[in-house]
Structures are given as structure tokens and as C-alpha cells.
Amino acid sequence: MRLHRCEGCLAACGREGRAAPLPVLTRNKLLKRARHSPYSPPMSNQNSNMAEPAPPTPPDNNTPPMPWFGMDIGGTLTKLVYFEPRETNRRELDKETEVLKNIRRYLTRNSAYGKTGRRDVHLQMDNVTIRGRRGTLHFIRFPTSEVGAFLQLARSKGMADLVKTIYATGGGAYKFEEDFIKEVNMRLSKMDELDALIAGVLFSDSMNSHECYYWAPPDEQPVHQSSTDSPPYSEAALSMYVRKPFDFSSPYPFLLVNIGSGVSMLVVNAPDDYYRVSGTSLGGGTFLGLCCLLTGCSSFEEAISLAASGDNTTVDKLVRDIYGGDYARFGLPGDLVASSFGHMCSAERRAKVSREDLARATLVTITNNIGSIARLCACNEDIERVVFCGNFLRVNPLSMKLLSYAMSYWSRGALKALFLEHEGYFGAVGCLLNLDMKRQKKQNAARNSCEPDQER
Numbered sequence: 001m002r003l004h005r006c007e008g009c010l011a012a013c014g015r016e017g018r019a020a021p022l023p024v025l026t027r028n029k030l031l032k033r034a035r036h037s038p039y040s041p042p043m044s045n046q047n048s049n050m051a052e053p054a055p056p057t058p059p060d061n062n063t064p065p066m067p068w069f070g071m072d073i074g075g076t077l078t079k080l081v082y083f084e085p086r087e088t089n090r091r092e093l094d095k096e097t098e099v100l101k102n103i104r105r106y107l108t109r110n111s112a113y114g115k116t117g118r119r120d121v122h123l124q125m126d127n128v129t130i131r132g133r134r135g136t137l138h139f140i141r142f143p144t145s146e147v148g149a150f151l152q153l154a155r156s157k158g159m160a161d162l163v164k165t166i167y168a169t170g171g172g173a174y175k176f177e178e179d180f181i182k183e184v185n186m187r188l189s190k191m192d193e194l195d196a197l198i199a200g201v202l203f204s205d206s207m208n209s210h211e212c213y214y215w216a217p218p219d220e221q222p223v224h225q226s227s228t229d230s231p232p233y234s235e236a237a238l239s240m241y242v243r244k245p246f247d248f249s250s251p252y253p254f255l256l257v258n259i260g261s262g263v264s265m266l267v268v269n270a271p272d273d274y275y276r277v278s279g280t281s282l283g284g285g286t287f288l289g290l291c292c293l294l295t296g297c298s299s300f301e302e303a304i305s306l307a308a309s310g311d312n313t314t315v316d317k318l319v320r321d322i323y324g325g326d327y328a329r330f331g332l333p334g335d336l337v338a339s340s341f342g343h344m345c346s347a348e349r350r351a352k353v354s355r356e357d358l359a360r361a362t363l364v365t366i367t368n369n370i371g372s373i374a375r376l377c378a379c380n381e382d383i384e385r386v387v388f389c390g391n392f393l394r395v396n397p398l399s400m401k402l403l404s405y406a407m408s409y410w411s412r413g414a415l416k417a418l419f420l421e422h423e424g425y426f427g428a429v430g431c432l433l434n435l436d437m438k439r440q441k442k443q444n445a446a447r448n449s450c451e452p453d454q455e456r
């Protein structure tokens with residue numbers, strides 16, 4: 001019998017076959033490729049939520065002046081990461097202005113800024129070391145549509161007088177570059193968003209022992225083994241999933257799926273060896289946009305809470321609605337969605353459907369489509385670990401559990417869906433790490449060209 005690894009193989013291999021591991025040869029090939037993260041986690045970091053003090057690293061005398069920010073201006077949300085140094089050195093104490101102190105106080109003592117800015121206090125990362133400085137990372141977000149209000153705030157807090165350059169990534173770093181110059185005379189030092197994303201993921205995982213996790217039932221057994229079990233997308237099945245830590249210290253290769261407004265999928269072989277393998281325009285922006293249209297909701301949080309109490313089977317046409325049961329020959333269970341929104345061509349059904357059901361069906365449609373593309377990419381590239389990130393997963397355990405189920409079920413247990421605590425902030429973190437690297441590289445190059453040749 002030929003071995004397939006597509007949906008159809010469930011029919012060829014039978015239901016029992018789906019949990020079988022990948023062929024040994026493929027596994028060995030994958031293991032050979034595994035390499036270690038370049039950021040070694042602090043040894044004492046194993047049991048705490050956030051990092052314990054890292055071993056002292058020599059201070060970098062070429063660091064740019066405080067305050068340090070990394071900014072990711074995305075299609076929907078702008079993410080700002082602020083580094084608060086633990087101790088201020090002599091040079092800085094002398095130089096520290098009232099403005100700098102006020103900025104620090106304003107950012108660290110509030111969790112809401114203006115009408116729409118929010119600090120994700122639960123994500124705060126203590127005891128991180130960046131460029132030889134120990135401190136705390138603060139995570140702030142606001143809608144990208146409010147960039148104008150952010151610039152006004154920056155001006156009113158005196159930030160614009162102090163900060164001459166902002167390290168920024170995301171499409172908005174290009175789109176709003178002129179506005180930053182015109183409004184507050186700040187230059188944007190731009191970094192590619194996918195470079196920043198990967199650097200941010202690896203750094204965050206090295207600093208936070210709880211960064212990477214997965215969802216599975218406590219006994220790790222599949223939740224849907226026979227047609228009498230509850231459907232995989234039902235509350236009964238999904239409530240069996242619990243969050244479990246995952247050791248991501250040997251991560252390579254992995255598929256990184258960033259679910260922002262749209263979706264990018266990257267094959268990552270090493271910190272600076274990756275390529276964008278695929279993407280889809282049906283992402284977090286699509287979910288929110290369609291939900292607003294279909295349910296009249298006005299925020300992501302509302303859309304998620306509607307979806308949490310809805311039932312997609314009143315909206316989606318299932319295999320059993322078409323076959324009266326399973327389509328056994330090709331292994332398609334009766335409760336599988338055959339046609340997303342397929343019931344909505346009936347006027348009678350449309351009249352009865354609830355906002356909750358529509359939100360749930362939208363969430364299931366978008367999530368399953370992303371899961372399906374990710375699975376195909378992972379199979380094509382011989383990759384077992386699929387890491388999902390991006391703010392679509394914010395306050396959204398439903399999608400994470402659906403992705404976990406889909407990855408495992410359709411790959412017969414060969415693929416693992418992984419998730420990251422700092423969801424949508426990695427681009428901004430990566431940008432912060434890159435802080436002033438360009439200036440430093442230039443200085444080093446200049447110094448090297450002046451120094452006598454060491455070999456002589």
C-alpha cells in the first residue's frame with residue numbers, strides 16, 4: 001500500500017493508523033537537523049515564570065542613550081516594548097533628565113494610556129539582560145489607526161525632545177515614516193519584520209522558561225477517536241485540553257506561523273537561516289472583519305466572547321448533513337465540517353441563526369484554514385514542530401485548541417502545534433534587540449579599519 005500524508009491517507013491507512021509516528025528515516029533526518037538556540041537560558045531560570053538574574057554580562061559602553069524602545073507597527077495593532085533598566089549608571093544619573101524619569105513613571109505606573117493604549121501587565125518580563133544591561137520589559141499595544149494620537153502623546157510627554165530615533169518594524173514603519181519626522185522629528189530605524197519576529201521569538205524563549213507551551217488532554221490521548229465521541233470542535237471535546245509547558249531549547253527546524261492581520265509562514269532552520277514558505281490573506285483581520293459584518297460586534301474581545309458561546313454546526317454543513325453519516329471510504333467522519341457556512345444559503349436557517357453561532361463559525365473557518373495550510377507546509381518541508389504566534393491568538397484558547405487538534409489528527413500524531421506566551425510582541429522585541437546595531441556596526445567597522453593588522 002502506498003503511504004500518503006494528505007487527508008485522503010486517513011482512508012488508506014484507516015483510523016487506527018492516524019496516531020502512527022512519522023517513518024523512522026524521516027524522524028532521524030529531522031533530529032539530525034536540530035540545533036541549539038543561540039540564546040542560552042539562564043541556568044537558574046527553570047522553575048520561575050520569568051527569568052532569574054542572568055549571569056553578569058559585561059556592560060556595553062556603546063549602548064545608545066535611554067529610553068530603549070522596540071516598535072512593531074502592524075496592519076491592525078502597534079506593539080511597543082519598553083526596556084526599564086534596573087539600575088542607572090553614574091553617567092546616566094548625571095544625565096538623567098526629568099523628562100526621562102517622567103516617561104519611565106508614566107509607562108510603568110499605568111496600564112492604560114489614552115483611550116486605546118494598553119499595557120499587558122501579565123506579560124511583563126523581569127530580569128532580562130539586553131546589551132549588558134539588566135532590567136524589565138514592558139509590553140504595550142494600541143490600534144495602528146491611533147498612530148496620530150500616539151505621536152501627540154509622545155510630544156506632550158516630552159519624548160520627542162529626548163528620543164531622536166525609534167527602532168521600528170512592521171509595514172507601518174514604512175507607511176508612517178514621514179509622519180514621525182513631520183509630527184515629532186523622530187527618525188525611524190527600520191528592521192525587517194520577519195527578521196525581527198524570529199530574533200524576538202528566540203530571545204523571549206531564552207529569557208522565559210514558560211514561553212513555549214502546547215495544548216493536549218491530560219492523558220495526551222486524541223479527544224475524538226470514534227464517531228460516537230463528541231465532535232472535535234464541540235465544547236465537550238475542547239474542554240478536555242489543558243496547557244502544558246514545552247522545552248523549546250532544541251527548536252530547529254520549525255515552521256513559524258504568524259497570525260496577524262494576514263498570515264506568514266516561515267521555515268526556520270537557524271536564527272539567520274529561514275525563508276517565507278507561504279502565507280494567506282485569510283487571517284486575524286479577516287476573522288475580525290467578518291465578525292463585525294455578520295454580528296455587529298465592535299471589538300476583538302467581543303467577537304471572541306461571542307464565538308466562545310456559539311455553535312458552528314447551525315452555520316456549517318457537516319459531512320453527515322450531506323452523507324447522513326461518515327464518508328467512510330475516505331475517512332471523513334460525519335461530524336467533520338464539509339462546507340464552511342454551507343447552511344447559510346437556506347433563508348430558513350439564516351432566519352434562525354444567532355450572532356454567537358456566526359462568530360463561532362467564522363472563528364472555526366479561519367482557524368481550520370490556517371491549520372490546513374500550515375500542515376501542508378510542514379509536511380512538504382519535513383518539519384514536526386509548528387509554532388503559532390500573532391495577536392489573533394490573544395485571549396483565544398479556542399483557536400489554539402482547534403489548531404492543536406487539527407495538527408495532530410490530520411498528521412496522525414506526527415505534527416505538534418506549539419504556542420508562545422508573548423503572542424504578538426516578538427517583532428517589537430526583535431527590534432529592541434537590534435537597537436542601534438547599525439550604529440555599532442559602523443563604529444566597529446571604522447575602528448577595525450584604523451587598527452593595525454593583528455596578523456602582522
Ligand SMILES: Nc1ncnc2c1ncn2[C@@H]1O[C@H](COP(=O)(O)OP(=O)(O)O)[C@@H](O)[C@H]1O
Pocket residue numbers: 073074075076077078170259260261262283284285286287288300301390391392393394424
Ligand atoms: N485589541 C485588539 N484589537 C484588534 N485586533 C486584535 C486585538 N487583539 C487581538 N486582535 C487580533 O489580532 C490581529 C492582529 O494581530 P497582530 O499580530 O498584532 O498583527 P498586525 O501586526 O498585523 O497588527 C487582529 O487582526 C485581530 O484578529
Ligand SMILES: CC(C)(COP(=O)(O)O)[C@@H](O)C(=O)NCCC(=O)O
Pocket residue numbers: 074075076170171259260261262263264278279280281
Ligand atoms: C503582508 C504581511 C506580511 C503583513 O504582516 P501583518 O501586519 O499582517 O502581521 C501579512 O499580512 C501577510 O503575510 N499576508 C499574507 C499575504 C499572502 O501570502 O497571501
